Amino acid sequence: MSDPSPLIGEPPALDLVNTRPVGADLLSTPDELRVWLRLQAERSEEARTFAATEPAAESLAAVRDVREHTALALDRVRRGEPPSAGDLEALNRAQRAAPAVTELDWDGRSLRAARRRTGPPALRPxxxxxxxxxxxxxxxxxxKVRECEADDCVMLFLPAHPRRRWCSAARCGNRVRVARHYRRHRPAEPDPASS
Incomplete structure (x- = not known):
């Protein structure tokens, strides 16, 4: 894939799996995890909370573990197969490490409900x-989750339109269209047999 920056805009679980484009890992350091969480923060209050802190190596390892088990389970489910018990247990264990609780708070005039995670801060993301x-x-x-149809892309997406073929029209869609145009309009190569 020519652009190593993360794609954002799919459900968070797909965005997470998509941090592994061909030949790269976009979550190889705690700082890269922080950057990715900041991108997610625009879409999620919970991610906004995580993005405000410096992730530790423990956070990175836990997120990468969730990514791996999510990718494996998703691959099987997309093929109509049951996910492995090990993948499900790993995802359940990660949730239990820092469960979410809806806390109620009275601010003097009204009742507010806010979702908060308990458990070690490093495991919350x-x-x-x-x-x-x-x-x-x-x-x-x-x-309905699909893999991008570009030859060198493994990104997944949940299409809002049934004709969507690429992870991103601006990335893979443009590259595929440009390559197709070039193939149609390039000059014919000389025939070596006629020389």
Missing amino acids: AAWLAEAAAELLADPAVA
Whole structure:
């Protein structure tokens, strides 16, 4: 893939799996995890909380573990197969390490409900992502998840339109269209037999 920056915009579990484009790992350091969480923060209050802190190596390891088990389970579910018990247990264990609780608070005039994670702060991002993976895997829409049709791309997406073919029209869609145009309009190569 020519652009190593993370794609954002799919369900968080797919965005997480998509941090492994061909030949790269976009979550190889705690700082890269922080950057990715900041991108997610625009879409999620919980991610906004995580992005405000410096992730530790323990956070990175836990998130990468969730990513691996999510990718494996998703691959099987997309093919109509049951996920492995080990993958499900790993995702459940990650959620239990820092469960979410809806806390109620009275501010003097009204009651507010806010979702907060308990458990070790380093494990909270992984718990959030494992919960997002559980929601995606249990959603019937998981059967619609597709892999990008560009030759050198492994990104996954949940199409909003049935004709969507690429992870990103700006990335892979443009590259495929440009390559197709070039093939149609390039000059014919001389025939070596006529020389």
